[in-house]
Amino acid sequence: MKPYKVLTINPGSTSTKVALFQGEECLYSQTVSHEAKELEQYASMSEQLPYRRDTVLTLLKEAGIRLEEVDVFVGRGGGLIAMEGGTYGVTDLMLEHARTCANGVIHPAALGSQLAHEFAQAYGAKAMVVNPPDVDELQDLARMTGIRGVHRIIHLHALNLKETAIRHSKNVMKKPYAECRYVVCHIGGGISISAHEKGRMIDGYDIVGGEGPMAPTRCGSISVANLLEYMKMNQAGLEDVKKLCTRTGGFVNHMGISDAIELTERAKAGDRYAGLLWDSMIYQIEKCIGAMAAVLHGQVDGILLGGGMVHNQDLVKQITDACSFIAPVTAYPGEFEMEAMAAGAIRVLEGEEELKTYTGTPVWDGFDWE
Numbered sequence: 001m002k003p004y005k006v007l008t009i010n011p012g013s014t015s016t017k018v019a020l021f022q023g024e025e026c027l028y029s030q031t032v033s034h035e036a037k038e039l040e041q042y043a044s045m046s047e048q049l050p051y052r053r054d055t056v057l058t059l060l061k062e063a064g065i066r067l068e069e070v071d072v073f074v075g076r077g078g079g080l081i082a083m084e085g086g087t088y089g090v091t092d093l094m095l096e097h098a099r100t101c102a103n104g105v106i107h108p109a110a111l112g113s114q115l116a117h118e119f120a121q122a123y124g125a126k127a128m129v130v131n132p133p134d135v136d137e138l139q140d141l142a143r144m145t146g147i148r149g150v151h152r153i154i155h156l157h158a159l160n161l162k163e164t165a166i167r168h169s170k171n172v173m174k175k176p177y178a179e180c181r182y183v184v185c186h187i188g189g190g191i192s193i194s195a196h197e198k199g200r201m202i203d204g205y206d207i208v209g210g211e212g213p214m215a216p217t218r219c220g221s222i223s224v225a226n227l228l229e230y231m232k233m234n235q236a237g238l239e240d241v242k243k244l245c246t247r248t249g250g251f252v253n254h255m256g257i258s259d260a261i262e263l264t265e266r267a268k269a270g271d272r273y274a275g276l277l278w279d280s281m282i283y284q285i286e287k288c289i290g291a292m293a294a295v296l297h298g299q300v301d302g303i304l305l306g307g308g309m310v311h312n313q314d315l316v317k318q319i320t321d322a323c324s325f326i327a328p329v330t331a332y333p334g335e336f337e338m339e340a341m342a343a344g345a346i347r348v349l350e351g352e353e354e355l356k357t358y359t360g361t362p363v364w365d366g367f368d369w370e
């Protein structure tokens with residue numbers, strides 16, 4: 001079978017990652033860092049597009065990569081209306097929604113589909129996105145809240161969570177993902193905890209909306225009473241609260257840093273505040289894992305840990321000590337996001353999975369009695 005060439009593009013807040021794959025083999029991988037000042041000059045996310053495209057293009061040309069040979073350009077999607085997991089073709093509707101961040105979440109991931117499209121147009125190839133953060137496969141039980149007409153929504157690291165689950169199923173369980181039940185966690189700058197059953201992510205936390213454990217840059221779940229009191233005492237408005245949920249909460253709020261390495265060094269040097277903050281974040285992760293295990297009625301094949309902080313042995317040990325009564329804990333430090341994008345496209349090219357079409361209508365739109 002022809003080993004397809006796939007170029008993957010992952011735009012982040014401070015960097016753009018690019019990688020070229022031939023089949024599963026990574027031929028080239030590079031991260032371009034962007035100075036905050038460089039990005040600040042753009043009034044909207046979409047205005048960054050030419051700058052990001054040209055930076056990547058220059059880099060690829062310098063590396064002698066022949067883009068004419070690429071079969072598919074894959075971008076990390078974002079800004080989209082809630083959709084099922086899978087690999088999607090980039091369409092005009094998807095581009096329109098990505099440009100306007102139609103789901104209301106302003107995140108550079110929304111540039112992924114636009115970059116993939118521009119490259120695909122220029123080099124006569126296909127453009128796709130794989131498992132964007134907008135994937136919503138919640139079971140109905142997970143959607144209800146105690147306020148009529150207010151439904152739970154979800155945003156998490158779907159790309160890495162699903163790839164971790166797919167790889168663990170293939171390499172460890174020797175069964176398809178669709179036959180396994182997992183609690184899968186991404187423990188990085190943001191922390192996503194999710195329950196997977198029969199190949200679907202049936203519950204998890206809205207980490208853009210302030211749910212789940214605290215994280216290096218995110219406040220995580222706090223009570224409504226705590227929040228109202230905080231807003232009153234600090235004269236904080238809606239924008240301040242939104243920032244606490246994604247940028248200024250967690251370690252940043254307590255210590256002014258988001259780096260777990262520095263936090264744990266401070267703790268080791270005897271800073272009890274830093275030590276308790278670290279342990280409390282891990283404690284909150286463990287509680288969320290327990291909740292997701294209950295969602296799966298305790299029938300869990302594995303607890304899978306991915307993300308940058310999983311490089312930390314103490315974090316893995318604490319979670320293993322607390323949660324291995326549920327199921328074996330396996331650590332996958334770092335992330336498989338670039339590999340996940342390539343693998344998603346290749347599954348489609350090789351006919352293992354169907355290419356999905358983005359409809360732009362939410363995958364779920366209220367209960368039928370509403």
Ligand SMILES: Nc1ncnc2c1ncn2[C@@H]1O[C@H](COP(=O)(O)OP(=O)(O)OP(=O)(O)O)[C@@H](O)[C@H]1O
Binds near residue numbers: 191216260307310335
């Ligand atoms: N070797 C390491 N040991 C301990 N912590 C680490 C190590 N490497 C990275 N981290 C921590 O992981 C966190 C970043 O994780 P990661 O790289 O997954 O985040 P990100 O890609 O910036 O954001 P996100 O994961 O939310 O997309 C930082 O707090 C960093 O200090």
Ligand SMILES: CCCC(=O)O
Binds near residue numbers: 107133156
């Ligand atoms: C929701 C996953 C992307 C992010 O918020 O970091």
